[in-house]
Amino acid sequence: MKPVTKAVIAAAGFGTRFLPQTKAMPKEMLPLVDKPIIQYVVEELVGAGVKDIIIVTGSNKRSIEDHFDRPAADLIANLKQGGESKQHYIDEMRGIADLANFVYVRQKGPYGNATPVMNVQHLIGDEPFFYVFADDLFVAEPTRFQQMVALYEELQGAIFPCIRISKDEEFERYGVMGGEAVRDGVIKMNRIVEKPGRAAAPSDLASVGGYLLTPKIFEYLEREQHNLDGTREFYIQPAMQAMIDDGENFYAFEVRDSKYYDTGNKLEYLKTVVDFALQDDELKDDFGSYLRQRIG
Secondary structure, eight states, X not given: OOOOOEEEEEEOOOOGGGTTGGGTSOGGGOEETTEEHHHHHHHHHHHXXXXXXXXXXXXXXXXXXXXXXXXXXHHHHHHHTTGGGGHHHHHHHHHHHTSSEEEXXXXXXXXXXXXXXXXXXXXXXXXXXXXXXXXEEEEESSOHHHHHHHHHHHHOSEEEEEEEOOSHHHHTTSEEEEEEEEETTEEEEEEEEESOOTXXXXXXXXXXXXXXXXXXXXXXXXXXXXXXOSSSOOOSHHHHHHHHHTTOOEEEEEOSSEEEEEOSSHHHHHHHHHHHHHTOTTTHHHHHHHHHHHHO
8 A cells, every 4th residue: 555645635715704804815824823724734734644735726825825835035034133033933934835845736627526636636646645625624633634544554445534413403514424333433434425414314423624535536536527417516425435336445433532623614713713822822821811801
């Protein structure tokens, strides 16, 4: 088995829930205290052994490229004027550019979450890869991606990170995984049911946080793409289900010792900002005191 060293981040969406803020700034660049959301995802991928990160973008996304590029000379000159007290900023800015090998691809094709994957087929080749979205964050130890790699190496199949759900509205919101238990918290999948509702749900494991996929997915996506008639959107889940039906190994697991954050809507984003601020060593005491005053 080849190691997992490549990742694809889908970042072509318009972020309409955050308009007008996202009219000119990508939603992936919304800050969590002092770092953009997408940087947390990138750092987590790098920590799991990823070397090459392919970001599939659309219009108004150049700031993502600028963020992971070398810092501008005038920024460095400005920081140097601050003396030693600003040196850590210089080191940090340079370190961002060295996190991974970054490749940027403009999304082209039909609407749907399979299009970013097909856009990068030539860059992935015959290697396994992560396919993730910058909206989803996990705080976990080991990290979500480290847990996924460990399961991939053990079970030799595609891996879905999941959370346990219990509320009626969650069964209407997420894809739910069905299958047979391998052990506690891990199932070998036999079906993917999108937004089934509680009554039709095959389990309480909901797929969030992306996928670890084998390159065989491209063969099935090509079939799906060939069968598009111009009226259907191009989604990856039917190709995954077809692989499962053909006997390919897919596994879903509950991410251990974790907290899941969905930053894709305003309320959940604000909750995430509060939690991250309360975990920041410089801010947590004063910010916590402020929140207690406001609530009291």
